[in-house]
Amino acid sequence: MDHLTIVTHPLVQHKLTLMRDRDTSTAVFRQLLREISQLLAYEVTRELPMTTKRIDTPVQPxxxxxxxxxxxxLVSILRAGxxxxxxxxxxxxSARVGFVGLYRDEETLQPVQYYFKAPEQLEDRLVIAVDPMLATGNSSAAAVDLLKAKGATNIRFLCLLAAPEGVARMKEAHPDVPIVTAALDERLNENGYIVPGLGDAGDRMFGTK
Structure with a gap:
């Protein structure tokens, strides 16, 4: 899958294992998510455009x-993003920040939008959409639809876990959007949750379940 990058760094995989454990507390889960996001960020920003500027070091220019x-x-897909x-x-x-509010209808598994706010001039920016879970892919695809409608052309999607069904849905809807993740899990269950997964990332992060 040339549009999918799985980050296999040992620290990423170790922290992900701790997050999968059902006995990991809310506080520890939240801290691990923050730490693993920084490690994943190295990969998703690997090809940022560079230039040079003239500076004076203590030794010479x-x-x-x-x-x-x-x-x-950076665009967070609420709330877990x-x-x-x-x-x-x-x-x-210094990154500009946007938010896409989507929730999944538990009957249809389709996304329902309730909020969208994005920075200006997206057409001139690298846009990284973030959401811990790429499950059905419906919410992620809908979020990218909104970003493209706002003018974004250079978009990457960053998630913690992905299901094959979600990866396929994103490739079908947005083949131009690379995906970076820590793991590609087995499948979705009948309720649309990733298996083996780690449960509901939002609930575990905010302690709401």
């Missing part, structure tokens, strides 16, 4: 590498 173009946009967002912002504090 030099042309030093620096990020080029407009500041990237905020867990990934917070960690990435620690690495890229």
């Amino acid at each position: 030099m042309d030093a590498p620096t990020l080029a173009g407009r500041k990237m946009a 905020n867990g990934l967002l917070d960690g990435i912002l620690e690495l890229v504090p």
